[in-house]
Amino acid sequence: DVKVTQSSRYLVKRTGEKVFLECVQDMDHENMFWYRQDPGLGLRLIYFSYDVKMKEKGDIPEGYSVSREKKERFSLILESASTNQTSMYLCASSTIRQFFGNQPQHFGDGTRLSIL
Amino acid sequence: RKEVEQDPGPFNVPEGATVAFNCTYSNSASQSFFWYRQDCRKEPKLLMSVYSSGNEDGRFTAQLNRASQYISLLIRDSKLSDSATYLCVVNIQDMRFGAGTRLTVKP
Numbered sequence: 001d002v003k004v005t006q007s008s009r010y011l012v013k014r015t016g017e018k019v020f021l022e023c024v025q026d027m028d029h030e031n032m033f034w035y036r037q038d039p040g041l042g043l044r045l046i047y048f049s050y051d052v053k054m055k056e057k058g059d060i061p062e063g064y065s066v067s068r069e070k071k072e073r074f075s076l077i078l079e080s081a082s083t084n085q086t087s088m089y090l091c092a093s094s095t096i097r098q099f100f101g102n103q104p105q106h107f108g109d110g111t112r113l114s115i116l
Numbered sequence: 117r118k119e120v121e122q123d124p125g126p127f128n129v130p131e132g133a134t135v136a137f138n139c140t141y142s143n144s145a146s147q148s149f150f151w152y153r154q155d156c157r158k159e160p161k162l163l164m165s166v167y168s169s170g171n172e173d174g175r176f177t178a179q180l181n182r183a184s185q186y187i188s189l190l191i192r193d194s195k196l197s198d199s200a201t202y203l204c205v206v207n208i209q210d211m212r213f214g215a216g217t218r219l220t221v222k223p
Contacts, residue, residue: 033210040124042215043160043203058210090159094211104150105211107159 003027006091006108014116019078021111023091031094032074033105034058034066036087043090049074081115088112119143120206122214130222133194137217139187139204149180151189152203154216160203163189194221 007022025032033048035058045058047066055066063085067075074093078085089112092105122139129135141149149166164171166178166187177190187204199221204214 035213040215043213045210048210104162104165104205107161110159 004091004093004106004108006089006111008111009109010112010114012114012116013078013081015081015083017078017081019081019113019115021076021078021089021091021113023074023076023093023108024072025074025093025106026072027093027095027106028071029093029095029106030071031096031105032068033092033094034064034074034076035090035092036060036085037090037110038087046076083115086113086115118214119208119212120204120214122202122204122217124215124217126218126220128220128222129194131194131196133221134190134192135194135219136191137189137202137204137219139189139214141185141187141204141206141212143206143208143212144182144185146185146206146208148207149178149187150205150207150211151176151178151187152205152213154201154203156200160213163202191219194219196221196223 004025034046035043037043049055049068065077090110091108094105151163152160153163154160166180170179175192179188201216201218203216206212
């Protein structure tokens, strides 16, 4: 089974802090994603990566950056945390099958981040 | 218009009922389709892929209508354990998630 591991289930930080959320997958997947999920808004894509050192902006990248130095690890960085970044953050990974394209994503358990 | 739209519900049904969820998508270039299930305070998990010819997995049936850009999920003989939020997912260049439909199955 695919295992996607997020570093923390719950995290509390203060406004202005730099926050790192780590995600590791063990299936050699090419694709990795960061989402946030808020009530009534569903999953919103922050950033994604199709390969090491590659990154693409999703729908709501403002206030975030990412790092993918190794294939198995995708980090989300809140440069200067703000209260409106309080949310559930979900990491996902997927692979690509020839002729079939992107395969379904597998999610980590999520990190509930509170910014005070 | 949202790329993927779902009826948010909630759907409250008795055990044993049949319930159907619908999902529409706006991009005709969408390549593949999935239904995910998300339990309260948990991560989304893949329920089933949706194939052009329609597909069934036990009590669950998924259908795709490309002409109408419409996906459905049918759950027969609902169980208490089916209570969850069901997310419609459409793959274009990346996965696009609907906001989810909440289902509560009651005894």
